[in-house]
Amino acid sequence: MEPGPPGSSRPTEPGPCLSSQQGADQAASASLQSAAGAQPGRHSLAVAAVLPAGGCGERMGVPTPKQFCPILERPLISYTLQALERVYWIKDIVVAVTGENMEVMKSIIQKYQHKRISLVEAGVTRHRSIFNGLKALAEDQLNCKLSKPEIVIVHDAVRPFVEEDTLLKVVTAAKKHGAAGAIRPLVSTVISPSADGCLDHSLERARHRASEMPQAFLFDVIYEAYQQCSDYDLEFGTECLQLALKYCCTKAKLVEGSPDLWKVTYKRDLYAVESIIKEKISQEICVVTDIEEDNKYVSHLLEEVLKSELNHVKVTSEALCHAGRDLQQIILDQCYNFVCVNVMTSDFQETQKLLSMLEESNLSILYPVVVVSVHFLDFKLVPPSQKMESLMLIREFAKEVKKRNIWLCGLLISYPQAEIQPWGWAICDSVCEDSDLDGRVTE
Numbered sequence: 016m017e018p019g020p021p022g023s024s025r026p027t028e029p030g031p032c033l034s035s036q037q038g039a040d041q042a043a044s045a046s047l048q049s050a051a052g053a054q055p056g057r058h059s060l061a062v063a064a065v066l067p068a069g070g071c072g073e074r075m076g077v078p079t080p081k082q083f084c085p086i087l088e089r090p091l092i093s094y095t096l097q098a099l100e101r102v103y104w105i106k107d108i109v110v111a112v113t114g115e116n117m118e119v120m121k122s123i124i125q126k127y128q129h130k131r132i133s134l135v136e137a138g139v140t141r142h143r144s145i146f147n148g149l150k151a152l153a154e155d156q157l158n159c160k161l162s163k164p165e166i167v168i169v170h171d172a173v174r175p176f177v178e179e180d181t182l183l184k185v186v187t188a189a190k191k192h193g194a195a196g197a198i199r200p201l202v203s204t205v206i207s208p209s210a211d212g213c214l215d216h217s218l219e220r221a222r223h224r225a226s227e228m229p230q231a232f233l234f235d236v237i238y239e240a241y242q243q244c245s246d247y248d249l250e251f252g253t254e255c256l257q258l259a260l261k262y263c264c265t266k267a268k269l270v271e272g273s274p275d276l277w278k279v280t281y282k283r284d285l286y287a288v289e290s291i292i293k294e295k296i297s298q299e300i301c302v303v304t305d306i307e308e309d310n311k312y313v314s315h316l317l318e319e320v321l322k323s324e325l326n327h328v329k330v331t332s333e334a335l336c337h338a339g340r341d342l343q344q345i346i347l348d349q350c351y352n353f354v355c356v357n358v359m360t361s362d363f364q365e366t367q368k369l370l371s372m373l374e375e376s377n378l379s380i381l382y383p384v385v386v387v388s389v390h391f392l393d394f395k396l397v398p399p400s401q402k403m404e405s406l407m408l409i410r411e412f413a414k415e416v417k418k419r420n421i422w423l424c425g426l427l428i429s430y431p432q433a434e435i436q437p438w439g440w441a442i443c444d445s446v447c448e449d450s451d452l453d454g455r456v457t458e
């Protein structure tokens with residue numbers, strides 16, 4: 016695992032999994048608005064999530080439990096947590112981990128600054144781990160900071176690509192039907208073998224579906240189901256929706272999910288996750304500026320232009336404020352493309368500040384980070400040659416940071432007075448020479 020940024024501790028290496036694992040902060044006032052299809056603000060719903068993360072990953076065949084396997088130097092579970100915590104209306108996220116991996120999990124939470132997470136001890140089976148998470152949310156727990164939600168989402172820690180709209184769909188359906196879960200069409204036909212290893216019967220593929228995650232439940236329904244169910248269910252069951260049906264007569268609504276919801280199970284799935292993350296990396300740009308009003312205006316314009324010009328690219332903007340905390344989070348979330356707006360005349364302080372943050376973060380260890388340093392010139396006030404000269408310094412700087420896998424490019428935008436002209440000069444040391452940047456938008 017990569018060394019942490021200054022001030023953060025290095026996560027302990029996850030321990031290997033024993034076949035019988037005995038097991039042994041809180042949100043703002045999150046609310047789900049219009050969960051039942053009503054107008055925003057009319058309904059508010061307390062929603063929490065339980066993430067079973069106490070498995071061994073036997074099928075993956077590596078000593079590290081798959082939820083802790085590094086993808087681009089970051090543990091898989093951290094991507095899943097990130098996907099859930101981006102959803103502001105999920106108030107609490109309860110993660111079930113084995114006692115031996117508790118410290119690993121704590122250091123991941125600290126290092127990647129995950130929020131709203133509570134940890135509970137995992138059980139020996141997935142159902143038991145989920146049950147432990149539900150118990151922590153139930154109101155009768157002593158010394159528990161968590162409060163009982165109306166709806167609980169259950170999501171596997173090893174399904175990192177869950178989107179907010181899918182979560183909203185299952186939660187909305189659970190509010191109405193008591194239970195809901197994501198499904199996908201079957202890829203292969205399901206057959207049933209007989210005891211002698213021959214075909215007994217096969218199911219009609221078009222009439223069946225694969226049950227995926229996330230699932231959501233009225234808390235009282237699923238908690239009741241887990242309290243009622245047998246040891247056999249807890250030991251061998253694999254389907255939470257079935258427990259709700261069997262013990263609470265609650266028929267789950269099935270919601271079509273996206274193909275990215277699959278469960279990371281085999282080693283090859285890690286490569287697939289990495290490819291998807293890399294694709295996402297190439298699809299995000301952050302426009303960075305200092306907090307001055309002028310800069311904010313310029314970056315807002317830039318953000319709008321980028322959004323309209325670059326379809327499918329997520330454009331965000333962030334201020335280089337003194338503490339730099341929000342930007343720090345964007346870096347931790349693995350944004351690899353930055354456009355930094357500078358208003359200082361000769362030096363490029365804003366870019367330098369950003370570059371130091373990037374260097375400290377170690378983000379560029381595996382993949383290059385691209386920074387476009389933007390400078391403005393009112394050519395009626397300053398002769399372009401003068402400005403160009405001072406900006407040539409950026410070449411030297413670019414050479415320096417290239418050694419640390421940061422690709423710096425200078426862009427001078429010339430405009431008369433208040434009007435910004437659609438032309439400029441690019442001063443690049445590195446970006447244009449090579450093009451091995453996963454198709455990232457840098458030109």
Ligand SMILES: Nc1ccn([C@@H]2O[C@H](COP(=O)(O)OP(=O)(O)OP(=O)(O)O)[C@@H](O)[C@H]2O)c(=O)n1
Nearest residue numbers: 067068069070071072073074139140141144172
């Ligand atoms: N005792 C267990 C077993 C599994 N899980 C979690 O349940 C999810 C889905 O289970 P699965 O894919 O079967 O995970 P593993 O049991 O780790 O994998 P394998 O079956 O290959 O051993 C995973 O996030 C896993 O960590 C859990 O919390 N507690």
Ligand SMILES: O=C(CO)[C@H](O)[C@H](O)COP(=O)(O)O
Nearest residue numbers: 141171226227228253254278
């Ligand atoms: O498939 C599922 C839905 O029903 C669950 O997500 C779960 O992953 C099944 O767990 P396991 O692989 O341990 O049987």
